Amino acid sequence: MTLTGISKENFDDVISHCQSIRSTKNRSLRTCIALLLVKLRTGLSNQMLSTLFNIEKSGVRRALRTARKELTETFTPNYVGFGHLSRRDVIENHTRPLAQEIFGSIVEKPAILVVDGTYIYIQKSSNFKFQRRSFSQHKNRPLVKPMVIVSTTGYIVSVLGPYLADLKNNDANILKHSIKTNVEDIQDWLQQDDILVVDRGFRDSIDFLDSLGIKAHMPAFLPKGHKQHTVDEANSARLVTKIRWIVESVNGRLKQWRYLQNVVPNTQIPYIGEYVCLIVALCNKYRRPLNQGNQDSDQILGAKMKYLASQRNMLQERVESEALHRRISSWKALDAEDCVVEFPRLSPDELRNLTVGIYQLKLARSYTTEHLSEDGDYSIMVNSEIPDVLRVRIQSRHISSKQYLLWIQYSSGSVTGWYCQCRAGARVVGACAHVASVLWYLGYGRHTESITGVQNWANYLEDAAVIPELMDESESEDSATEE
Template structure:
């Protein structure tokens, strides 16, 4: 803590110029400032260190997280856009008075590690929605806040502009989540810590972060040759409207009266859907996460329950419709449309919260695109998704009572049978 940590962690150990020149992705610079900018782009997020329940009721209440439903402490990670750990703040308590906004506000107002001396006007903070109450304070300091959009009261779906801007943020913000996961690979920090270790958690955490900064490569250490091109593409798409959404709503394709015919596995060969490679699909999704979820979504296409439907209409050529089962809620299905030509996918629209965006696509649309353009030609790529339901008891499974009472060897009186 005296000789090693101060050299590899904290705002004092690294200059702004070093972060900008060596630890900032060109993609983030192009999207949120410009490639020649002298603005520092930082990504912030809180993480969790789980602890035991305390016999001290005051501490027990203040360390209990209503979000995670268990006692914990909250460190605040501040990293660069490549995942280089600049500093870690805290850990803090976990009650409502110590949410992400409160932690950041406290750090700035108390000038922790002389943070106000390090940051400058026109710097960019990339955060999630939990920092919404810090926005006014940061703007007073001249800091630009990049945050995903909120659904307003009564709003079921982000509009195209909001969904596009949110995608620009998540394209950069994911690195801090990976850093949080990397820290938990140390078994000690990934388990529930005994309360006797609480005074030392700060030291342990800072030592681990220093080791990561010194000896491990950044989370995003891939080549960034295409960063500027990808950023320009995303910025250009963010200014576009969703033409297929407008077509669906104007022509009532989302109404019950619209006739669609189910396309089962036997009829898939008749669908003239373009055949694409996974690299070509990745260019459409502008990311890999949607491709990972596509396999799991697609595996439901082969179940006997028919959770996955692909629909076509004779009246509207070159458009497929589908119902995708929500991965979280059994009672919810999402309706989506994909328009295509002989070469590629031209537009898409889904009824989910983020489905109106044109900067990439949601996982539901990626599922249809991946399956129809690639997965149905490579069935082995779907077979790797195992269904373990049959190996576990299910109380909802129907029981066959077809056997007569005499066969089971049990004598019952008339009243008991009734």
């Protein structure tokens, strides 16, 4: 598993697809396939593989070429591509019930796919035209872009490309090109009312997909001049991200094969597509789906999220109508032990029920570590005129000069509302990471025996911004007097 990414039993199954490779005096069939899998999994150089396998470097190159051709012809087509499984198979066996509940239809279930591009870095080329077309202004380095199409369970349906990386090859143009050129008969596979879940990079392809009868779900853009999404925009974006995260996890799984994570030599560019498809085929065949979901719990969660998406943020309206964000003098900072004794204790399950996910809770410990004061308490602000609402100021984790105010409304037994001034802070389908961190600390973290902080590695480094004084003022005065 460490060297090849698959178990011994899986390796034997791969070997069963490769009977046409003949053994030589320098390497056997198993060694030939093992060389390629170790190369992809570890990203080792041919020189290192030559040392490990005790084969000359020229023999390693020949073995890698032979194994790549054989697996590309006999193994890969069975487990990746629109032709290797039907649309009905994706709907019945590779669609999470939560996705059908949120975006689909109970009567006629559509095919729901999640689409995103990934990056494979390459060397800078001495061919100036190719250098310009392979340079990504987004990543500021040369790369190629495969387009990954996955189901909502994490099963990889197909990988398109790889494509160039210039402005003409953005995600929207790649998707339109694939459909217009009917790559892998994608036009016959997709049908009217099927659903594609995408990110904002596909904005220029939305009208094209609509003309084909394909529904695209994408998070809304923040209008120019606005600092925060509306409640409806933030809620709809949360519905999209609840389904779209799967493609990011799939890309992370693919990059576990170090060959795709390292900088690929330009001499290997002709074979990048074959290597990517081979790794995808190995994942589809031998790895478990990232998230199959549960029929009952997914339907309940989906119905809950759709209901919440139609609600208003009553606390936001209260903050704006009563100008709670302007009445600075009315809010007093108190110790957490004194001011939030009545704040309800929350179990991990109750926290996940409030945040409708775990990503925000994963960030809670990091936010809490930064905002704990010397005596170990959050800086909580309360207003004597509003006993059921507390206010907290949270530092942005991205921008040092930016802070957000947030409000949480609660009773003795439950949390009844929240609102944060960040971009997504108005949503009621779950909570932003700032609100989630306060809920985690006040409802759960401060009641545990100890809160394990996140290590600050800056303590082991020098800081040029801090210049210690060589002597204090009294020493300066004494030295001046002596002189």
